[in-house]
Amino acid sequence: MISRRVMSLSCLLLTLAVYWQSSLLAENWPSWRGPTGNGISTEKGLPTEWSASKNVAWRIKLPGQGGATPAVWDNHIFVTAVDDNELVLLAFDISGKQLWREVLATGDKKVRGDEGNAASPSPVTDGKHVWAMMANGALACYDFKGNKTWSQDLQELFGRFRIAFGMTSSPVLHDGRLFLQLIHGDGQASTQEALVAALDAGNGKELWRQYRVTKARAENEHSYASPILYQDATQTYLVTHGADFAIAYALKDGKEIWRLGGLNPHEDPKRPYHSTLRFVASPAAVPGMIVVPTAKNGPVFAIKADGKGDLTGNESVHHWIRPKNTPDVPSPLIHEGLVYLCRESGDLICMEADSGEQHYLERTHRIRHRASPVYADGHIYLAGRDGKVSVVKAGRDFKLVSQNEIGDDVSASLAVSNGTIYIRSYNYLWAIRN
Numbered sequence: 001m002i003s004r005r006v007m008s009l010s011c012l013l014l015t016l017a018v019y020w021q022s023s024l025l026a027e028n029w030p031s032w033r034g035p036t037g038n039g040i041s042t043e044k045g046l047p048t049e050w051s052a053s054k055n056v057a058w059r060i061k062l063p064g065q066g067g068a069t070p071a072v073w074d075n076h077i078f079v080t081a082v083d084d085n086e087l088v089l090l091a092f093d094i095s096g097k098q099l100w101r102e103v104l105a106t107g108d109k110k111v112r113g114d115e116g117n118a119a120s121p122s123p124v125t126d127g128k129h130v131w132a133m134m135a136n137g138a139l140a141c142y143d144f145k146g147n148k149t150w151s152q153d154l155q156e157l158f159g160r161f162r163i164a165f166g167m168t169s170s171p172v173l174h175d176g177r178l179f180l181q182l183i184h185g186d187g188q189a190s191t192q193e194a195l196v197a198a199l200d201a202g203n204g205k206e207l208w209r210q211y212r213v214t215k216a217r218a219e220n221e222h223s224y225a226s227p228i229l230y231q232d233a234t235q236t237y238l239v240t241h242g243a244d245f246a247i248a249y250a251l252k253d254g255k256e257i258w259r260l261g262g263l264n265p266h267e268d269p270k271r272p273y274h275s276t277l278r279f280v281a282s283p284a285a286v287p288g289m290i291v292v293p294t295a296k297n298g299p300v301f302a303i304k305a306d307g308k309g310d311l312t313g314n315e316s317v318h319h320w321i322r323p324k325n326t327p328d329v330p331s332p333l334i335h336e337g338l339v340y341l342c343r344e345s346g347d348l349i350c351m352e353a354d355s356g357e358q359h360y361l362e363r364t365h366r367i368r369h370r371a372s373p374v375y376a377d378g379h380i381y382l383a384g385r386d387g388k389v390s391v392v393k394a395g396r397d398f399k400l401v402s403q404n405e406i407g408d409d410v411s412a413s414l415a416v417s418n419g420t421i422y423i424r425s426y427n428y429l430w431a432i433r434n
Helices: 004-025 154-158
Strands: 056-061 071-073 076-083 086-093 098-106 129-133 138-143 148-153 172-174 177-182 195-200 206-211 228-231 236-242 245-250 256-260 284-286 289-292 300-303 318-322 333-335 338-342 347-352 358-363 374-376 379-383 389-393 400-404 415-417 420-424 428-432
Touching: 071 415, 076 129, 086 129, 086 138, 098 138, 148 154, 154 177, 172 228, 177 236, 228 284, 284 333, 333 374
Parallel strands: none
Antiparallel strands: 056 428, 071 076, 076 086, 086 098, 129 138, 138 148, 172 177, 177 195, 195 206, 228 236, 236 245, 245 256, 284 289, 289 300, 300 318, 333 338, 338 347, 347 358, 374 379, 379 389, 389 400, 415 420, 420 428
């Protein structure tokens, strides 16, 4: 007869084998919006129902709050947090065991009460190193054992940040370079503050910087959005968003490729200049199309990706313009010919990508939504500020599949990897798995 100890050991070995096998087959989630930077996961068999106890593989108490999405690569999960006055990067394995903890900087800043803090930019990884940034400009690179490769103080390198709620923009990693969007200003429309820069990801040295001149005024000089990559078979470039414009830059040298104005017109008698139209939601892209949000119920632009120069008012580069209903914080989601817009109220809009034709505008969970929507396994996942996640069937017909509560606040976007949905709530890191 097999002893209980042997049976327990067999179960443990089987569990470890499943973890090992799933890590080999899993799709990594290396940055804020996933493997292709657009909030799309190709994993299958994910849960659509959970609670604080149901379908929870584990949850780990975190030292403090944060709004950054976890970065996941094979057996490693990276997440940032505020620990008293320290700004930290934590590494866990996929069983929930903490591997290491490193301090990037000290000095937190609370944002608009319960809206956020300095641990807002999301980390990014390439499977060998992880790069983490804090809203005060502390930036560091670590290997997977927690050894620091290099660090930078971006305010020392590029000048003092003049931005009300901290530099929440997440870095973009591509081809050995780290791209930064630092859009801020003192209200005087300075030409030597807002900029885009590239660093050597291996050593942190500056490769290039380009000052971003737009003539934006007042609060609009500040952007809380993150840059994205546009990629197709023939080209890859960086799209930045803020200060009244979306602007594309060449990766090699930062040369401006195109700029799109009209997001907050400077001289339009029919639409007066909005002095507090700061951008938080980032653009989204698929080959041939970039969807550009604005703020505060403003317009949404869907443009072609091959434009050059000033595209403002150039109808030939438009797929469509939706005159209102922009998402204010969550970024758009584009999948299988459909565009999804999650309003800050939790209302979900589904449109045809090529024409902008609306299929539905439906209510999900009526509360603030700060996380960007994620597509996985035939469903759209929408995380509300109170931690309730609405699961909607993807497609042209609206179907609310489930709503799932964990009882803890969430402002970070979800991550999907290892057959698992990872939720960074204010107090815990959750692994949700069937």
